[in-house]
Amino acid sequence: xxxxxxxxxxxxxxxxxxxxxxxxxxxxxxxxxxMDIENEDDAIRAISEMVVRGAPLIGVTGAYAxxxxxxxxxxxxDPEGRFKxxxxxxxxxxxxxxxxxxxxxxxxxxxxxxxxxxxxxxxKKEAARIAEEEAENCRMIGRHGLSLIEEIQKTKAAGxxxxxxxxxxxxxxxxxxxxxxAPMYAAFEAGIDIHVWVDETRPLNQGSRLTAxxxxxxxxxxxxxxxxxxxxxxxxxxxxxxxxGTDRTTGTGDVANKIGTYLKALAAADNKVPFYVxxxxxxxxxxLTDGVSQIPIEERNxxxxxxxxxxxxxxxxxxxxxxxxxxxVNYAFDVTxxxxxxxxxxxxxxxxxxxxxxxxxxxxxxx
Amino acid sequence: xxxxxxxxxxxxxxxxxxxxxxxxxxxxxxxxxxMDIENEDDAIRAISEMVVRGAPLIGVTGAYAxxxxxxxxxxxxDPEGRFKxxxxxxxxxxxxxxxxxxxxxxxxxxxxxxxxxxxxxxxKKEAARIAEEEAENCRMIGRHGLSLIEEIQKTKAAGxxxxxxxxxxxxxxxxxxxxxxAPMYAAFEAGIDIHVWVDETRPLNQGSRLTAxxxxxxxxxxxxxxxxxxxxxxxxxxxxxxxxGTDRTTGTGDVANKIGTYLKALAAADNKVPFYVxxxxxxxxxxLTDGVSQIPIEERNxxxxxxxxxxxxxxxxxxxxxxxxxxxVNYAFDVTxxxxxxxxxxxxxxxxxxxxxxxxxxxxxxx
Numbered sequence: 001x002x003x004x005x006x007x008x009x010x011x012x013x014x015x016x017x018x019x020x021x022x023x024x025x026x027x028x029x030x031x032x033x034x035m036d037i038e039n040e041d042d043a044i045r046a047i048s049e050m051v052v053r054g055a056p057l058i059g060v061t062g063a064y065a066x067x068x069x070x071x072x073x074x075x076x077x078d079p080e081g082r083f084k085x086x087x088x089x090x091x092x093x094x095x096x097x098x099x100x101x102x103x104x105x106x107x108x109x110x111x112x113x114x115x116x117x118x119x120x121x122x123x124k125k126e127a128a129r130i131a132e133e134e135a136e137n138c139r140m141i142g143r144h145g146l147s148l149i150e151e152i153q154k155t156k157a158a159g160x161x162x163x164x165x166x167x168x169x170x171x172x173x174x175x176x177x178x179x180x181x182a183p184m185y186a187a188f189e190a191g192i193d194i195h196v197w198v199d200e201t202r203p204l205n206q207g208s209r210l211t212a213x214x215x216x217x218x219x220x221x222x223x224x225x226x227x228x229x230x231x232x233x234x235x236x237x238x239x240x241x242x243x244x245g246t247d248r249t250t251g252t253g254d255v256a257n258k259i260g261t262y263l264k265a266l267a268a269a270d271n272k273v274p275f276y277v278x279x280x281x282x283x284x285x286x287x288l289t290d291g292v293s294q295i296p297i298e299e300r301n302x303x304x305x306x307x308x309x310x311x312x313x314x315x316x317x318x319x320x321x322x323x324x325x326x327x328x329v330n331y332a333f334d335v336t337x338x339x340x341x342x343x344x345x346x347x348x349x350x351x352x353x354x355x356x357x358x359x360x361x362x363x364x365x366x367x
Numbered sequence: 368x369x370x371x372x373x374x375x376x377x378x379x380x381x382x383x384x385x386x387x388x389x390x391x392x393x394x395x396x397x398x399x400x401x402m403d404i405e406n407e408d409d410a411i412r413a414i415s416e417m418v419v420r421g422a423p424l425i426g427v428t429g430a431y432a433x434x435x436x437x438x439x440x441x442x443x444x445d446p447e448g449r450f451k452x453x454x455x456x457x458x459x460x461x462x463x464x465x466x467x468x469x470x471x472x473x474x475x476x477x478x479x480x481x482x483x484x485x486x487x488x489x490x491k492k493e494a495a496r497i498a499e500e501e502a503e504n505c506r507m508i509g510r511h512g513l514s515l516i517e518e519i520q521k522t523k524a525a526g527x528x529x530x531x532x533x534x535x536x537x538x539x540x541x542x543x544x545x546x547x548x549a550p551m552y553a554a555f556e557a558g559i560d561i562h563v564w565v566d567e568t569r570p571l572n573q574g575s576r577l578t579a580x581x582x583x584x585x586x587x588x589x590x591x592x593x594x595x596x597x598x599x600x601x602x603x604x605x606x607x608x609x610x611x612g613t614d615r616t617t618g619t620g621d622v623a624n625k626i627g628t629y630l631k632a633l634a635a636a637d638n639k640v641p642f643y644v645x646x647x648x649x650x651x652x653x654x655l656t657d658g659v660s661q662i663p664i665e666e667r668n669x670x671x672x673x674x675x676x677x678x679x680x681x682x683x684x685x686x687x688x689x690x691x692x693x694x695x696v697n698y699a700f701d702v703t704x705x706x707x708x709x710x711x712x713x714x715x716x717x718x719x720x721x722x723x724x725x726x727x728x729x730x731x732x733x734x
Binding site for chain 2: 200215222227232235236259317319320322331333
């Protein structure tokens with residue numbers, strides 16, 4: 001591990017133009033390892049095993065997977081059939097992320113407009129375009145979210161603006177800037193005194209492993225807390241603003257995000273702390289109207305709860321916490337009803353969590 | 368570790384009558400180790416380092432510590448001064464547990480009524496009396512709580528009664544039966560089909576390490592979940608009843624308990640799931656009227672969050688999870704306001720979480 005190198009993107013195309021490289025996020029923060037993705041099977045594994053995670057990054061990885069699938073399909077006796085089957089398999093790699101289906105469909109369509117031999121090049125360009133759009137979306141989310149933080153700063157007599165976030169919706173989850181973290185980076189760069197409470201985010205500890213690592217590398221003051229602590233912090237006025245990301249949000253404002261988000265939204269509502277969700281509009285699933293009943297919640301391997309990974313004597317190990325014979329269930333997401341969401345921070349600006357307000361910002365999405 | 372031996376109490380006086388023995392709860396579930404407590408310093412360490420934990424058990428350990436202090440003080444040139452100073456030190460071993468102060472004061476008073484040479488014997492008897500009272504209190508909590516579970520069972524067309532608990536308020540935290548678990552044990556013994564969702568309970572994982580171990584040893588169906596999962600479970604009708612313990616409860620019904628309890632109470636209220644707190648009346652701090660402002664919240668060592676302990680290749684190890692340079696804060700408790708508590712299950716029966724109802728059950732406590 002090269003400790004001097006601080007990347008700012010979690011995915012890129014290698015100079016050979018045939019290999020996609022990603023940061024293996026399972027090994028952070030103690031090891032910074034780059035993984036090569038040579039074909040769509042590697043990409044599917046990287047998505048399902050959470051080498052890459054976070055809705056926008058899953059989308060971009062899926063987009064590049066379509067490119068790699070197009071390269072391989074071109075040499076197949078049935079290029080179109082093989083390509084389409086590969087795209088279906090890529091879309092099934094993670095059930096919750098709407099960005100994955102969206103990105104794969106978009107790259108697939110761009111490729112299928114052309115003859116088999118031209119598809120790979122078209123797919124590569126379309127994947128790169130999605131990556132750049134995601135980066136730009138996050139930059140704009142940061143710009144709009146900054147205004148919220150500036151407003152809070154004006155009302156504070158002393159001390160930093162205290163933010164709280166759950167999971168990792170940082171640049172590691174996106175392409176650059178992050179979604180929930182983009183306003184934090186923007187505020188920090190604007191010289192505003194901020195401090196971020198970072199939920200550990202069990203079971204995979206994306207908060208303590210990834211968000212803390214991201215913020216620490218940029219020098220942003222932060223404190224890791226147990227997921228259980230957020231209610232106490234808000235009860236005692238120690239949180240000015242909650243910002244989280246989302247994996248899928250209905251057109252009516254219900255937010256699917258990492259398990260535990262709903263509990264923080266309840267605490268925020270109970271203590272009148274503003275609760276914002278930062279997202280690029282690609283995360284809206286426009287046709288859905290009831291998140292709790294319509295968004296399927298991924299149940300992941302129980303080993304993710306049983307075993308906790310960390311550093312011991314210079315080695316990254318996993319330790320078993322509960323009794324080996326106790327059953328464990330691992331729901332990966334929950335849904336926060338729109339009524340608990342103060343607003344959305346999108347690439348086009350901020351809106352309230354109502355169908356009307358969301359569609360005012362994205363009028364072209366009205367069916 | 369003798370895997371055949373399944374203890375039912377976490378503390379007892381050794382046959383030599385001079386050594387208190389406790390189960391070292393830091394090493395469960397992977398190792399069942401008994402620790403000898405020879406004097407009050409050992410006892411203070413056992414309490415502050417959480418060899419023993421849980422409000423009733425902390426009280427009983429404190430009571431026996433007073434006995435051990437009386438033995439040592441009897442040989443001191445200033446027996447009374449030494450004894451009183453020791454009692455003060457014992458009371459300071461954990462800040463949140465009101466039972467500790469209550470039990471120490473009670474044993475101390477019983478001893479101080481007598482001449483120095485008679486104090487140890489009197490303290491021993493009083494400590495044993497407290498232990499037996501706690502066991503009996505828990506038995507009665509189980510009996511009263513059973514009626515709640517029976518009522519729910521009647522309303523269910525099919526499937527088990529699903530309970531959820533946070534932390535460990537089991538026999539490991541008490542003397543026998545437990546507080547929150549007593550109704551579960553009583554229901555299971557009465558042949559009611561129950562299933563318990565066990566919150567891991569970060570940072571020390573008392574749920575996945577201790578409650579899962581307790582329930583598993585008795586054959587009670589249970590499933591370990593991340594602390595983050597409770598809201599999702601309740602949203603989807605998978606929880607019929609929440610029962611938790613408490614470390615300190617105001618006379619007006621505000622409940623200090625393991626950090627994260629408040630978040631579960633919010634989710635229960637939002638989903639109309641009954642939320643009960645099981646406690647012996649020794650846990651009421653009658654003079655307090657506002658838990659959030661009056662109950663000091665213990666801030667424990669951040670290493671408890673940084674390091675997670677578990678089994679790796681047959682060895683119990685601790686692994687570091689967050690980046691080594693990220694600050695971490697460890698608030699150990701939070702306060703659930705009475706308005707979120709459906710009721711209390713006490714040794715005298717069930718009451719609502721209002722000052723009036725609590726005092727109706729304990730009229731002698733009216734100031």
